[in-house]
Amino acid sequence: MDIYEKIYSLSNTYEKRLKERVDARVLEMDNDDYSHHILYQVLGVSPKEGHDIDVYQNKGRFLYKYAGSFLEEAAFMCMKERFPDASKTRIDNTLGSRPRKFEIDSLVESHAFEIKWRDATTDGDHITKEHTRIRVIHAAGYIPVRVMFYYPNRDQAKKIQIALESLYRSLGGQYYYGNNAWAFIKDYTGVDLLDIIERIAKEKTKNGV
Incomplete structure (x- = not known):
C-alpha cells in the first residue's frame, strides 16, 4: 500500500468515526431540554432555526476535531514514510x-515536531503551557519545530502566533505555517500531502460523499 492509499484509508476511518459520533449526538439531542429556545425566539430566531443551530453547533465541534486529527495523523504518516x-x-x-x-x-532524530492543523486559541493558560512546552523541549536538547497548516483569522489569535513564532526562532527552532507548512512537509518527507488531500477531496466529492 503506497502513501496515497494509506492516507485515503485513514480518511475513511475518520469519516466513519465522525459520522458515528455525530449520529449518536443528534440522537441524544432528541431528549435534550429545549426550554432555552424561548430566548432564541425573543431574538427573532424561529424554533426550527434555533434547533438547527444547536444541531449544527454540535456537528461543527466534532467536524473540527476530526478534521484536525486526521490532518495531523496524515502528516505524521508522511514523516514515518521518509523516517x-x-x-x-x-x-x-x-x-x-x-x-x-x-x-x-x-520525534525525528534531534527535531521535535509539533503538528497542528490550526491554532486559534486565545486562552491564557493554554498559551502559558505552550511556551513552557517549547522551553522544556529545547532544554532537553531537541530542536522545536512547529508545522501548522492553517493560520488563524482573528487578530488576537494572530498576535499570539507571532509571539509563538518569535519564541521558536529565539530558541533555534523552526516555525512553518500555511503554504510554507505544506511545502515543508513535501520537501522534508518527499510526500506531497496537499496534493494527496486535494485528490481525496476531489474523489469523494465526485462520488457524492
Whole structure:
C-alpha cells in the first residue's frame, strides 16, 4: 500500500468515526431540554432555526476535531514514510509541575515536531503551557519545530502566533505555517500531502460523499 492509499484509508476511518459520533449526538439531542429556545425566539430566531443551530453547533465541534486529527495523523504518516524511526513520545516537564509531561507529536532524530492543523486559541493558560512546552523541549536538547497548516483569522489569535513564532526562532527552532507548512512537509518527507488531500477531496466529492 503506497502513501496515497494509506492516507485515503485513514480518511475513511475518520469519516466513519465522525459520522458515528455525530449520529449518536443528534440522537441524544432528541431528549435534550429545549426550554432555552424561548430566548432564541425573543431574538427573532424561529424554533426550527434555533434547533438547527444547536444541531449544527454540535456537528461543527466534532467536524473540527476530526478534521484536525486526521490532518495531523496524515502528516505524521508522511514523516514515518521518509523516517521509519519517527515516533510520538512524551518528555518530563522540567520547568513546572503541571502538566507532568509534554507530548512530542513526531520525534525525528534531534527535531521535535509539533503538528497542528490550526491554532486559534486565545486562552491564557493554554498559551502559558505552550511556551513552557517549547522551553522544556529545547532544554532537553531537541530542536522545536512547529508545522501548522492553517493560520488563524482573528487578530488576537494572530498576535499570539507571532509571539509563538518569535519564541521558536529565539530558541533555534523552526516555525512553518500555511503554504510554507505544506511545502515543508513535501520537501522534508518527499510526500506531497496537499496534493494527496486535494485528490481525496476531489474523489469523494465526485462520488457524492
